[in-house]
Amino acid sequence: MKSYWLAKSEPETYSWDDLVREKKTSWTGVRNFVARNNLRKMSEGDEVLFYHSGEGKAVIGIAEVVRQAYPDTTAKDGDWSTVDLAPVRKLSRAVTLSEIKSNPRLQDMVLVRQSRLSVQPVTAIELREILRLAAS
DNA sequence: GCCAACGTTGGC
DNA sequence: GCCAACGTTGGC
Numbered sequence: 001m002k003s004y005w006l007a008k009s010e011p012e013t014y015s016w017d018d019l020v021r022e023k024k025t026s027w028t029g030v031r032n033f034v035a036r037n038n039l040r041k042m043s044e045g046d047e048v049l050f051y052h053s054g055e056g057k058a059v060i061g062i063a064e065v066v067r068q069a070y071p072d073t074t075a076k077d078g079d080w081s082t083v084d085l086a087p088v089r090k091l092s093r094a095v096t097l098s099e100i101k102s103n104p105r106l107q108d109m110v111l112v113r114q115s116r117l118s119v120q121p122v123t124a125i126e127l128r129e130i131l132r133l134a135a136s
Numbered sequence: 137g138c139c140a141a142c143g144t145t146g147g148c
Numbered sequence: 149g150c151c152a153a154c155g156t157t158g159g160c
Contacts, residue, residue, distance in 0.1 A: 032155075053146060097147080105142090114147050116154060 004113060004122040005042060006049040008058070008084070016060045017051050020087045021051045024066060027119075028074045028082045035119035041079045048085060049122060049130065051111070058094035059130055063087050086093040091134040 008029065009015065019025055030036050042048075046065040052058055069086035074082075100106045105127055110120035122130075 005142070008146090047147075114154085116147085 003041070003043065003046045004049070004124060004127045005038065005065075006051055006109075006120050006122050007063070008053045010054040010119045011052045011056050012054065013036060015052065016087070016090065017061065019050065019061075019085065020090075024084055024086045026032075026072075026082050027085055028072045028080070029048070030072070030119060031078075031080065031116060035117055036081050038119040039083050041121075042068060042083050044068055047088065047097060047127070049127070050087075059091065059099040059100075059134075060094045061087060061090040081090070091131075092116045093134055095130050095133045099133060100130070103129065103133070 014025070019029050024048040027039065029040060042065045044065050044067065048063040048065060050061045052060050064087075064108050066086045068073045072082040073079040075136040097111070100109060106112065106126060108126055109126050110117055110123065114120070122123050
């Protein structure tokens with residue numbers, strides 16, 4: 001069964017447009033155990049909301065896991081993982097953090113509850129609500 | 137094993 | 149630029 005996730009990136013570091021340009025990227029650099037464990041739970045075909053932190057603060061597009069977790073060779077030491085992501089589509093409009101925070105249906109999102117976690121699960125209901133907002 | 141000190145992330 | 153939240157490190 002397909003699972004849903006949210007991954008954060010500062011657009012100055014790696015933006016949605018970068019992903020579109022490259023068509024695929026290895027999501028390296030995660031150095032937090034909870035985030036790493038979430039990467040390891042991802043399956044090929046899972047959908048990942050692409051969130052711009054810092055400048056932007058909004059969900060901007062949907063990506064897809066195209067390769068399951070494998071060792072992150074950019075890590076000098078420790079046991080870290082990465083997955084490969086490819087763009088699926090840009091949202092018709094970005095859904096901002098303030099919209100998410102003010103939406104009663106999205107109050108339990110990890111993004112709201114634990115804002116610092118860079119790779120986090122999203123429920124099917126939350127995903128649907130975000131897509132509904134993007135279409136409004 | 138506890139906790140103070142420190143570093144980082146990310147929103148404001 | 150500030151600071152809250154959270155993670156990590158290291159002394160005890």
